[in-house]
Amino acid sequence: MLKDLFNKRRHYATLGKVTEKEKQPTTVEKDIPKGLVQKCEACGNVMMAKELQKHWYTCPECNYHFRIDAQTRVSLTLDEGSFRELNADVTSGNPLGFPGYESKLEKAQAATGMLEGALTGEGTIDGMPVDIGVMDPNFIMGSMGSAVGEKLTRIMEHAAANHQPLILFTASGGARMQEGILSLMQMAKTSVALRRMHEEEVLFVSIITHPTTGGVSASFASLGDVILAEPGAMFGFAGKRVIEQTIRQKLPDDFQTAEFNLKHGMVDKVVHRKNLRDALATLVRIHSVRGWANAE
Template structure:
């Protein structure tokens, strides 16, 4: 029974969740950075933003990911109006925040809220790499901690999709404090026996990879995701050795016991639903 929890039950339904997106004009195309294949945007979206030529995973926005993971019209956002300040008066930081807000239509680098996956209630947090490279500042850390606390209060599982360059340098020590805050909140999930699932997408690096991203009861990743703390060049210079070509990829981490499983995008929703059902005592 348990082995069947990873079987894709309604792949066609998952792929259809984004097919009605209409904000991409007809005739606009995208070139795959890996195989150079040209694909229409709408076709790419129907394929969950995975290149059908080489399997390259294009980044997903937070809203796209929420749309295909959660049941339709089930999502209720938390803390939507929370925005970052400039605690260190870092030059141009406020201006850059406003530019990213306008460019992404987001207030910060994460969306949190509650919803359902195949009828099972969850609290979900989804990071967005387009906003300040998904970096974790005071608001990102606060929203994650609040979402974890909400999961405890509602007695529902917590799911997070990470995509981040790490701590936000413009907020200095305030940003670094978020590592402790989010890790402490993750510990509370464990204390109160709340199921916690972390899905690392590319990239998950720096202070995010070194804190809450690696603290789930299940730690998953998308294929080919870049996951690590320090940069490859810095590590090689420090240890004075050449690192393997696949170092800091999801596949390398899985091979070395740092991930539980790599899950393809079209299997993600059903896999999560199966795990949630298992922990509820449901039938798999």
């Protein structure tokens, strides 16, 4: 009787558990390399990774724009082989001694291959020289710490000194809380640098990608001479839910989307990713001295 009871208990204890054999991938799963197939987060469309790349990392069914890393963004924007990175050695420390911050930075660096959450440099677009800055949403949610602010400020100063148009892609969850007030100070610092660009009459094009929120949206992202946005990109300061709880009102379903901001005058144009490079080249050509000379 005791033996039967033991066997029954062992049987019930294994119910619902996945055996080691069941954990092994099926033959089909083994034959599909990781990353070969992508699923659209919006409509559920399944496509091959090469197909996604051919469509500029957007869904061919619903036009959903996938998040892309900074290196991919540069390759889609600038002439092939023209990019030269600047200020690559600027990294964050832990000025406030925030617990676990160094470990978090190390994990982000290993996952993205970047030392910080922004990539800056110079290159050409249709042969015209430009400066470029790209925030990476995969590096601690694209948060802006002192190193990100410093890198962006330096590329703004470089653009002003060399009279080269600046193209800046924003993607951020806001200020990096681990750096406290030092992170918030970057809002003022980048805004001052943009003022110098304005005084030098250098073009600044701000491109809003998903998501652009918090201190980034409240500073340089909103200060472009021309502000473009990708379809569906979230652009605002506080989150929709926080605002609804604060004002005790229901907000529109499309609140803070690129299209909503276009309707209310916060962006100049919503541009599909496949058309973005041509739109940027046209803006640079129109607003640069070299562009006017070539037009004549």
